[in-house]
Amino acid sequence: MRIISRKTLRSFWENHADAEQALKTWFQEVENANWENYNELKNEYPNASILVDNRVVFNIKGNKYRVIVKFNLHYQMAWIRFVGTHAEYDKIDAKNI
Numbered sequence: 001m002r003i004i005s006r007k008t009l010r011s012f013w014e015n016h017a018d019a020e021q022a023l024k025t026w027f028q029e030v031e032n033a034n035w036e037n038y039n040e041l042k043n044e045y046p047n048a049s050i051l052v053d054n055r056v057v058f059n060i061k062g063n064k065y066r067v068i069v070k071f072n073l074h075y076q077m078a079w080i081r082f083v084g085t086h087a088e089y090d091k092i093d094a095k096n097i
Contacts, residue, residue, distance in 0.1 A: 001033050003078045009067075012083045022061040023083070035073055052095050055081065068094055 009027060013020035035041045036049050049057040053066075055096040059066045068082040081087070082097050 001030055001035070001076045001077050003027060003031055003069075003080065005080060008061075008080045009085055012065075013068055016065070016085070019065050021066075022065070026058060026060060026067065030069075030078060034076065037073065041071075055095065057089075057094060068097060 004088060006027060009023045011059075012025055023048075030067055033041070033044065035044075041056065042048060042050070044055075045058060047059050054070050054071045056071060057068075058069065059065075063086060065083065067080060067086055068089075070079045071077070071079050072084070082092060082094070084092075
């Protein structure tokens with residue numbers, strides 16, 4: 001899976017150092033994934049929430065942080081749309097970010 005962009009994650013963990021290892025692990029797992037459908041994704045990430053418009057919310061570090069990713073599974077592409085604290089996530093519209 002090609003993920004755009006790691007820089008978004010790096011910028012976040014520079015301000016939230018406790019998230020760095022969890023985000024690096026998540027990035028590596030998703031980068032190595034070859035999901036053909038969302039059922040396969042849910043098998044690996046049962047707590048992920050599938051939203052409209054091919055968006056998925058991942059809980060990071062025990063749900064302290066959230067990452068929203070827009071996927072195109074056919075082309076094996078993923079775009080990071082949001083990374084933030086749970087409180088920041090509560091203030092956004094995850095379906096439109």
